Amino acid sequence: MLVCVSASHRTADFTLLERLAASGGGSALHLDDPEVRGAVVVATCNRYESYLDVDTGTGTDTDAAAESVIARALDRIATRAGIDPTELRTRTRTMRASRVAAHLFAVASGLDSVVLGEDEIAGQVRRSLAEARQGGTTTPSLERLFQMASTTSRGVKNTTKINAAGRSMVRLALDLAETRLPAWQEAKVLIIGTGAYARTTLAALRDRGVGVVDVASPSGREQRFALREGVRAVPTSERTEALRRADLVITSTNVLTLTAPDLTEAQRLPGHPMLVVDLGLPANVSKDVAHLHGVDLLDLETISLHAPVQELNASAEALDLVDQAAQEFEQRSAEDAAAPAIVAYRTHVEQVLEAELARARARGDADDETERALRHFASVLIHTPTTRAREHAAEGRLDDVVAAMRTLYGIETFGTQGTADI
Known part of the structure; x- marks a missing residue:
């Protein structure tokens, strides 16, 4: 699960943001937590945000697991910056799962900046990913998140007039x-x-x-x-x-x-x-x-204090693009997460089909028309379960899919790290 811990000009004063920036707490700070697979820290003049790829396990209470990781992340950041953890908690926003992509895409597009549509933030987001790569703290999920943030930022810039004046x-x-x-x-x-x-x-x-x-x-x-x-x-x-x-x-x-x-x-x-x-x-x-x-x-x-009033039409158009991109990211992520389960199910059905065709051929009952009909039937049979698997993954219910396949077909699909175990 992706989570974000954010302190920005919207939640904290510049004195606190200064202390966070001066602490030098980069992405590697978070890898001390065994449940954090990877991290990217975005530190700019008006924000300090940690984006974490978290292993929430295979249990039913993934939200509680994520909250525990967030609490430990806040404690680490506060300790490093010499800030009271309780104070920091009141000055931060925390997000998880689908909200993380929507937030980062808005940040990279300049929609969460002091100056709406500022030019510099997209480059700062790209540099944050580059620094995390250099430090070896990224993961495939974080890579996809930040790369799509840059793509979304370019789309907002090219489609809307939100930063037409080059404001910053x-x-x-x-x-x-x-x-x-x-x-x-x-x-x-x-x-x-x-x-x-x-x-x-x-x-x-x-x-x-x-x-x-x-x-x-x-x-x-x-x-x-x-x-x-x-x-x-x-x-x-x-x-x-x-x-x-x-x-x-x-x-x-x-x-x-x-x-x-x-x-x-x-x-x-x-x-x-x-x-x-x-x-x-x-x-x-x-x-x-x-x-x-x-x-x-x-x-x-x-x-x-002198930041201009937002241009409502451009802002609304840009927010629509960000929302569409966040939904697309979630859909792709769900498909990626569900892929091993879908592959395992398809493999199971195809193995059953090939075994039945082999027996039919041995009996002399299989001709081309019969084989085409059986393959079409198998394709129809596979369609609905694979569609539901993607939908459940998008809703955070991939564990239900894995459990159903194990119960109905005896299929062991994959573990928490997403590696096939068929």
Whole structure:
């Protein structure tokens, strides 16, 4: 069974999300649980979600087994982040089975973001799967889930107008910054960070006509980024000077990057205000920066308060596509789960048919017309049970199918791991 433990901007404040992001609790964290087959963690600026493939056994109370795994997952996450488990439980949503696919598809399509239809989230979902693959924590079920999430995201983007304006946290931040800066063509910008958000930020700045951009990085990767993107690299030794001349500083790293002493050392000139936009989670800029004269701070929490009202028509159309994709995923998953049982049943019927045909041939009673009639009869006989097997699997009742085959035909189909045992 697939389950999801989700803390996002809808359930938790940014302080708690910061602590979760800073804990470094990745997919491997969950594999300590013997009932967790695999895990993928999606950690972005406004969410921390664990997607788990759980072995709930073959008993009748699979929901209770899933809830037990969820409780242990919450305890692990809370312990790693230094958060009281009770507090974390009140700040999370948990989902299982069919709800997991619907939720992830909505997330990947930008329907659960602070900014409806944001551009970055689809790439972040893909990278989360890639990181889990690298760590060896994926399973076939999680692979199918995340691959179909990416397919759904592309479908929503191509079919609806939900992200036609290319909106994102970056672009919303720049919209808010616009009234506090010189004309974009004259603005001096320093980007601190060289990851995906830095690339998105640079593209958004160029769309607005910004010509000269400095780039610095705590990791020392600014030179490579600068060569690739055609901007000016700022080594650590020159960062203070770059801060001194900047009108706008945008940070997007995973570490604390700017403090009040950093900006004080830069000796801001009178009449030369600075706007600092912090897109990092955990926060890249300490809160005391906001108290400096001539410095304004926009962080994620502030930016999210200005998220635009959803476009209802585009949102409704996108949600319909997500719902259709989730139903298709569940149908495919049910068929995959039921496949060993169906194969076992078909094999049993075909073996009985071949034995009867062999006896008829030995008696001289079998001609082509008789064989065709018997094969057609067997096909009709198989159709209804296989259809019901898929339906029961989709309803989470595959154990009933296995039990019925064992009772009626003595067929042992497969174990909890889905491997044939005919």
